[in-house]
Amino acid sequence: MAKKTFILHDDTVNTQGFRMLTSGADLSVFISNPVMLLNHNDWDLPIGRWENIRKEGNRILADADFDEKDERVAAIMGKVERGYLKAASIGAWPPLETSSDPALMLPGQELPTVTKWLAREGSICPIGSNHNALAMYDKENKRIDLSDKKQLIKLFDTGNGSNPYKNEVQMTILTGLLKLSDNANEQAIADEVRKIIQMRDNLQTENGTLKTENGALTAKLQAFEKKEKDAAKAAAIGLVDAAIKDGRLDAKGKDAWLAMFDSNYEQAKTQLEAIPARGSVAAQVQTYAGDKGAIKLADMAFADIVKADRLKELKKEPELYKQKFFEAYGKYPA
Incomplete structure (x- = not known):
């Protein structure tokens, strides 16, 4: 340097x-x-x-x-x-x-x-x-x-022993800083200085009290925020598990969806609720086997499409493929 x-x-x-x-x-x-x-x-x-x-x-x-x-x-x-x-x-x-x-x-x-x-x-x-x-x-x-x-x-x-300006200094201190009369005695000066010291000590005590109270309030706030966060996490797990159970999500996408809930709970909840509930894969496969094309890909969950061996068919519709992948895993395909 x-x-x-x-x-x-x-x-x-x-x-x-x-x-x-x-x-x-x-x-x-x-x-x-x-x-x-x-x-x-x-x-x-x-x-x-x-x-x-x-x-x-x-x-x-x-x-x-x-x-x-x-x-x-x-x-x-x-x-x-x-x-x-x-x-x-x-x-x-x-x-x-x-x-x-x-x-x-x-x-x-x-x-x-x-x-x-x-x-x-x-x-x-x-x-x-x-x-x-x-x-x-x-x-x-x-x-x-x-x-x-x-x-x-x-x-x-x-x-x-010969300080020609000592009185002038004292006058400045007495009248300008301590706000005393120019004939104030040593006792009056000492009393005023004690008041200033007492004010300082009171302020230091008050500051210490405020710091203690602030620490206690901060601890309470952190405990409240943790309680809310834990409750939101539990609710998110319940919503995702329910969506997996009724076929709206694939279990492999659970972690991704929980991460979305952790980032923005309300937005993730809205997106999850927008995914329609699906019928059982057995019923869908059976209907499909009996009547080719009776079940539209848009009406099937991603996992059901894979089980029905229609993934190649889905990939021919890129936008629908991206949508189904996102619904299942909470992210878009790479």
């Missing part, structure tokens, strides 16, 4: 409401260990490595070198090759420097701009937090949940 170039990062605003300047990215650690992960799963083995990691304008680009000898990677490579996986994501440590300068703010940006940061890894992913994705890790190399409001507040605290 030819190497493909991915956009790992750009300067656009991500879904958390902040952006990271490409010009402030330190790629040295990443270049020294250019690991490629899947969805930032660093507890799993890498799926490849990145080559030619570089900055071009406001973007960070890299060429994907997949580990083709890894059986797990084959499916991922296939989806990339066929265009089903197109996104890549940069993994980074918390910001080294940030700025609340309005000149750096873009439309839709709610939080400060990260002006200096350190890249950690790059991942293939379906969807990222900005159009080219983002993940962050703390100093213990644990993934930071960027959807966690408290984590997001801490993210912009560089720890130097």
Whole structure:
């Protein structure tokens, strides 16, 4: 597979409401260990490595070198090759420097701009937090949940004790995300966060209940469908056996007719009912022997025609032959 170039990062605003300047990215650690992960799963083995990691304008680009000898990677490579996986994501440590300068703010940006940061890894992913994705890790190399409001507040605290934009970040979180007043205390913030967590837990519980109920309903439906199918099969066997008994069908065609019933019960039943009942073969042969031609081929079952040694005569009428063969065996002659 030819190497493909991915956009790992750009300067656009991500879904958390902040952006990271490409010009402030330190790629040295990443270049020294250019690991490629899947969805930032660093507890799993890498799926490849990145080559030619570089900055071009406001973007960070890299060429994907997949580990083709890894059986797990084959499916991922296939989806990339066929265009089903197109996104890549940069993994980074918390910001080294940030700025609340309005000149750096873009439309839709709610939080400060990260002006200096350190890249950690790059991942293939379906969807990222900005159009080219983002993940962050703390100093213990644990993934930071960027959807966690408290984590997001801490993210912009560089720890130097002089964070000029900390209040602005808090205001954005309080009024914009948590819908609290700008003078809300820590208890109010904690209570609101607990509500959000409780809502999440309730939704997860409700989802689990719905899955259980859906499984039970599916099992009932499958049992009902099996019961109906078994009943239809038994009815089909009864109809075919009756048709064989009264001479409308040949026993050799039983399996073919049962297959027709299994495919379309009502249609097979209609076709079978359209075949007229036949008299006994003894009576037909006797009548035929006493009066040549008294019994028309159209009035005889295929098996009776064979027993009366009139098959050659039947084949002289191709359409009637096909009809009689079908009535007997549920299929047309080859």
